[in-house]
Amino acid sequence: MTSTRRRARGRLPVVLVLPAVIGLAFLLVPLVGLLVRAPWSTLPERLAGESVGQALRLSLVCASLATVVCLVLGVPLAWLLARGDVPGRGLLRALVTVPLVLPPVVGGVALLFVLGRRGLLGQHLDAWFGISLPFTTAGVVLAEAFVAMPFLVISVEGALRAADPRYEEAAATLGASRWLAFRRVTLPSILPGVVAGTVLCWARALGEFGATITFAGNFPGETTTMPLAVYLALESDPESAIVLSVVLLLVSVGVLAALRDRWISGPS
């Protein structure tokens, strides 16, 4: 046995390795710094503290509600894009992905001008039903759903397109309507894709900042989610900002771990 590994193609070129290492450090050092600065000893009580706890609860509730909204609307939308015989499907698919690349602030502004009290739809909601969405918890859910839904739709649509439509035909020959075939045959077969999309969607909703602060504002206990609280706390209470950041970081790592098979392990 020899300890030196023999190389078939000589040394790795420094001109590539050096920037690669710097790049790696650039991505990791801030995160490590965050963990180092975190007040670990007082973490539990800070988490339970009023402002942090409030933001944490609100964030979890809003992100989960937004995910439910995305599931209820997004799975059928993905089905329509993958299976429906609709004209201009390519264009629809492209439009659905717009919120993915749109700066979230722009999304928030757009929501405000449509659903705001003077907005296109918002004025009618206000006049007819007395419903006002901006600067409410419901507004937070809407803003998060707007930004996060494309993640779910894309994930589910990809799974649907990979699923063999002949199983739906087999179900039809057994007497199943399209709805029953979707529920009993297609949905179970694309479940991994739906779960991945849901987790991704939830994580995106949890971290949403731009659209939320634009559309829902910043009212503690009502619309101040964790990312907003982090931003606010940086000036008044940096330790709380770090605690909240660590929580968000842990959630992100958890999401990555949950999806490791789909996203991290590349082609081997």
Add this chain to the structure above:
Amino acid sequence: MTLHANLEVVRDGFRLGAELAVEPGEVVALLGPNGAGKTTALRALAGLLPLSGGHIRLGGQTWDAPPDVFRPAERRPIGVVFQDYLLFAHLSALENVAFGLRARGVGRAVARAEAARWLDLVGLAEHAKAKPRTLSGGQAQRVALARALATGPELLLLDEPLAALDAATRLHVRAELGRHLHDYPGHTLLVTHDPLDAMVLADRLVVLEHGAIVQQGTPTEVARRPRTDYVADLVGLNLYRGTAHGTAVALDSGGTLTVALPVTGPVHVVFPPTAVSLHPENPAGSPRNAWRVTVAGIEQHAHTTRVRLDGVPPVLADITTATVADLRLQPGDELWAAVKATEVHAYPS
């Protein structure tokens, strides 16, 4: 209640035009090369593909008659066995078989009991809880058949039901499928490109080429009077039913054939026309099967000459043009036909 189908489907430059009639209890095999339109015909009958013209009627009910009537698959009383079975992977064998009953509104307990009865009937009672991926090819095929039959369909459609099986499994599954089809009271349409499957399983063959029917009739008729070179090549099989005792098979139509491998019980005996040699006298030597025949007809095909011979049993022989000249064959000539035992295959039926 006869199934009447006048199938006209036009798509992507392909045109299918075929008129079919299937009686209750009858098994019709749709035979043809790849791309002949067999699967298109099956999909049209199943309601997975609308007709461009013509009609599909069963008894007093119209399933498809463009442009007015179209009943989708889920509203036709059909059962389909797909080529790769398409069993639902997340459901157990029992749940797969119960699926059709549940979809048609049967209660859970009743559906499961009925599904269990069907699994028992195809000999898979102990695999009720198994997921499809743990089943062998032959078992999956039987689950697919049970699933298709469990709803009590009027029309059973089988798309290359044996194509996905290996040769050894195929023999058993074919014999078993034959028994189930025999017991099934409804209309059966079997799509296959394998002439042996078609001849063993079907009461009637319909040969499809380039989207049109080129010939139909009982397997024996089609084999003895092929209309095209393709049919002659494809269906030119000597096929008999008989009962085997060791290496001797007593044929139902009279006569005895010797096979190489001993078998017992009811069998199909098959050999190709190219395995038959013709002799003016009783040939001495190796052939174990030799019998007197009379020339009934001579047909020239692409590269060979096919001779129809009457005798016990009657037989088809493919011989070269040179042999025809040597023997100076004429209808009415008396000859000896000989087949080596190693060329004769017996399949349990």
